[in-house]
Amino acid sequence: MDRKTYTAELAALRELRAEITTAEKAVATAQNKLDKLTAQRARRVSGLTAHEGAKADAIAKAAGLQVVDVVRIAPLLDPTPPAIRAAQAEAQAVPAEAPKGVPASELATAVAPALTRPAAVVEQPAPAPAVEAPAETEEQPAPAAPVTAAPVVPTAPVAPAAAVVRSAAASGPRELPTLPEGPAGARFEAVTTGLVSKRPPYVQHARNTVFLDAATGDLTVRDRVVRLDLGARTPGEILDAALHAAPGTERIYITAGAPWHDGAERYSTLKDAVAAWLNAPSERWTTAVGSGRDKLAGHFVHQRQPVGRYAPAAAPDSGTTEIRSIGEWFDPDGADVVTCRQAFTLLWQALRRHWADAVLLGSPSQTGRDLWSRTIPTTGKWAGGYPVLSEELRGLLHATGGQGRTELILPPRVPEQLPALVEYDRTFAYAKHLWKSPVGTPRRITAAAFAAMTEQEQVKALMSCSHWNIKVTVPAGWNHVGLLPAPVTGDRAWVYPSEPGATFTTWAGGAEVHLALSNHIAPWRIEILGGLLFEDGKPLDEWGKRLKAAWADLTNLSRIHADERQRAAAYLASRAVRSVLLFGLGGFAQRPRLVSGTTPVGEALPAGVEILGQDDQVVTWQRQAGFRRDPYAHPEWAAYVWSGARAALLDVKYREGKEVVGYAGALHAKPGSVVYFGTDGMGLTERQPWPYRGEPGDYLLKGHLTGPVEHPKSQEEYLKLRGLGRAELAAGGER
Known part of the structure; x- marks a missing residue:
């Protein structure tokens, strides 16, 4: 081929590229329209089940679907006789033959690999407790057990959640929502149509x-x-x-x-x-x-x-x-x-x-x-603003993404008589976790999809902006604080199990899951049930x-x-x-709006209200009002930052450039020395050698109450002792 022909072929290739790009955009537009129409059809099919005489075959013909597709969308329309359906269910209850070497109990989940960390213990023999290094010497890494990238490994069946949260005797386990299958699940991988966070076109005016x-x-x-x-x-x-x-x-x-x-x-x-x-x-x-x-x-x-x-x-x-x-x-x-x-x-x-x-x-x-709205970019991919997630996905994040960790750790996990009560608080903590946040529409990761990844892909997914539905098992020999939140009923909403062998099902952000797998004491067992993987971005x-x-x-x-x-x-x-x-x-x-109002005494109250108070003239009430159509609703950002902050209560790295020069956090204190967690701070029984540089995220010594101190039996008692400790430190007391 001579140069002239080569140049002509390049020009033709550029024209073809332009045509392909145009065609791809047309296909994407058509696919988007098709997805919307398909979802609309599914909603209408589901709506027809409200009619007593609804039949799957008639709906299938009208919708252009097979009867089996209609039944998948609306199971109530299944025309199979009850006797046959019962027989089918009984047959399906018999487990299918598992692939050789893999127990049947492991087919529904994928086990995340233990992650190695420089200068850290990857696994310690059970049931031996963790060894505390002297404060004046660096902790030396113990020999690490070989880590294999086995997405599925034989284990004992996971215990039901009811047997899990042993530390919450006064509360029962709380079942969290999961990602549904079929058309309903598509709403959890979608954004709200026509709702985007944009720069405001106006200037705010100050008020007198x-x-x-x-x-x-x-x-x-x-x-x-x-x-x-x-x-x-x-x-x-x-x-x-x-x-x-x-x-x-x-x-x-x-x-x-x-x-x-x-x-x-x-x-x-x-x-x-x-x-x-x-x-x-x-x-x-x-x-x-x-x-x-x-x-x-x-x-x-x-x-x-x-x-x-x-x-x-x-x-x-x-x-x-x-x-x-x-x-x-x-x-x-x-x-x-x-x-x-x-x-x-x-x-x-x-x-x-x-x-x-x-x-x-x-x-x-x-x-x-x-x-924040005045920092939305005017160029680049998100110049048009950040899309708001679907209402279903926002609801899932509200239900499964907790805020700050608040936990009072009681004896016998800590002494009845505390040698001292020392308070550390993270300076401007949340500012440390804004450099990366999830953006765009998330991709759903099933257990099977996670299991099919290579170990490198699994680690990358866990370290990305993500939110995971997991089964957790505390490792044998664990003698430190809990790492992951477990849902319970009652005022606390979340507890942090730490008893060896305890198992529970929960949701957690990628930062917490990654820490549970890579902490320097012992990797926890994490079984991936599903998750949401976002694109990494910098909206905050x-x-x-x-x-x-x-x-x-x-x-x-x-x-x-x-x-x-x-x-x-x-x-x-x-x-x-x-x-x-x-x-x-x-x-x-x-979160769903909580609005208040007043109604004259004697008039009917609105439906679903909680009465706050009443006088001779009016009744004051409040009620849940659902989600606003708010262009600035981004629970995925709050959940991701909160997850990172909870992980940082346990483990923080000090860096000089890219080099890690030290660690801080609860996992770097002696087992049994952590008394209290409070959002971005903690109470311990002794001083820690954690440097303070005055930077966001650093641990600042806020209080020191000289012991012996009677262990607080409630949060209120702890807060009183904390106040005494701050006063003693400010007065130049024992240090």
């Missing part, structure tokens, strides 16, 4: 805000402080006094005094007292109502951070004034109104250095989400970097500023940045 100490009556109005007479401190009296001193006020932050707790002793619960205060009658003010179909009351009933929204009774459409708690943003810890106002000023200034259009909204959650990375930079600026200012008030304000502002990230992330979870 004042800060009020309800105990003293001090109110900040710009750069001056006035003293108000608040009367009986009802919402109406507070609004009258504040707007007289500062006309046009749209938001009042209460910095001290908590007037919503006045007379709380007259009510059975604190929530009842708050609801009664929010709805105290007033001739001049009425409850601001929302817009839309429900016309819901504007108040948010919360025990300690309620939100009251009021409008003038004479002109309810003229505007709204909010009464809120400063505790949404930070604990003022005795700071006066001037310092609190200065903290908000410093916060706004710090954020404006990274967002030219930053505005502080009513809550850190609203502010965090608004700031830019948002996190900017918030970390603002936090670092304010933290440094709180240490070096010459003025004591400014140092205190900068510290409070840095805590507010933490709240923006923490509650902004929680806002992505977008």
